Amino acid sequence: MIDFYLNSAASGTVVVDISDDTGKLVWHFSSADEAEVVDAGQLNIPTYWIRPPQVLSRQAGMHRFVWNLRYPLPDSLRHEYPISAIHRDTPRYPLGPAVLPGQYTIKLTVDGRSYTQPLIVKMDPRVKSSMDDLRRQFELETNIATAMRRDYQVLRQVRSLRQQLKALRDRLTAIPLVEAVTALDKKLSELEGEEEGRIFLSTPQGRSLAHLNVGLATLLETVDSADATPNNPQLAIFNDVKTALDQQLVSWEKIKSSDVPNLNLKLKQSGLQQLNAESAVIIKPEWHSVEKAAGED
Numbered sequence: 001m002i003d004f005y006l007n008s009a010a011s012g013t014v015v016v017d018i019s020d021d022t023g024k025l026v027w028h029f030s031s032a033d034e035a036e037v038v039d040a041g042q043l044n045i046p047t048y049w050i051r052p053p054q055v056l057s058r059q060a061g062m063h064r065f066v067w068n069l070r071y072p073l074p075d076s077l078r079h080e081y082p083i084s085a086i087h088r089d090t091p092r093y094p095l096g097p098a099v100l101p102g103q104y105t106i107k108l109t110v111d112g113r114s115y116t117q118p119l120i121v122k123m124d125p126r127v128k129s130s131m132d133d134l135r136r137q138f139e140l141e142t143n144i145a146t147a148m149r150r151d152y153q154v155l156r157q158v159r160s161l162r163q164q165l166k167a168l169r170d171r172l173t174a175i176p177l178v179e180a181v182t183a184l185d186k187k188l189s190e191l192e193g194e195e196e197g198r199i200f201l202s203t204p205q206g207r208s209l210a211h212l213n214v215g216l217a218t219l220l221e222t223v224d225s226a227d228a229t230p231n232n233p234q235l236a237i238f239n240d241v242k243t244a245l246d247q248q249l250v251s252w253e254k255i256k257s258s259d260v261p262n263l264n265l266k267l268k269q270s271g272l273q274q275l276n277a278e279s280a281v282i283i284k285p286e287w288h289s290v291e292k293a294a295g296e297d
Helices: 131-169 175-192 209-223 232-269
Strands: 002-006 014-019 025-030 061-065 078-080 102-110 113-121 286-288
Touching (some): 209 232
Antiparallel strands (some): 014 102
């Protein structure tokens, strides 16, 4: 719990930065952060489960800001609230990697002036895992979160490009251009894929960006379920998924460097607006409310 007092309302942004013992930034909180809005219509749980959004205040007076001892939330297509609900304090899953025990620094910045305080994170004494075990767990969780971010960033671009193709196709009349747009959209559709379904990495759909993101999120929650070193199956699964993701990212680069320029040349010759493969859409997350209860299929 981070307590601070403002003698008067801040004229600018209030910032709390948390860094590890090497000075590397762990999390950046700001009063300019936008509170996430949850669409209650998408949930099948009572909204009083949900932990209210927390944003730093600029108002005068005493303030308390709670850091959950984790790194930022991973870029996940799916979010859920676990069945282990706490009234008005159930966090959204998946969570970011938990920080390692050690020394951290909290810096509060208000109107150009900064104040720092040390913070020591200690391990629960009931947990007997070694620091090496915890470090291996942290490294795997961090690698999973990094892979999810890479997947998510490309997926935003793929979906943006597909939206551009749809708008373009609706205006086209020349058959060769329609066929070229349709062929590119088919490639992008296979690359994007879908989140749902019991499918495997051996199938094109199982290697799609959407399915890999969901699989990585599931793996992250599994690795994070205990303060222990990852087991061999977890390491093997991550290596397999990362290999599939690397292959998909190579496919995306080929589309950007070859397919898109070729189509843009045809569009330019026809006097039509060209495609932008670098633009990205905002992905609206899918909300899934609870884990399956014991005994459910």
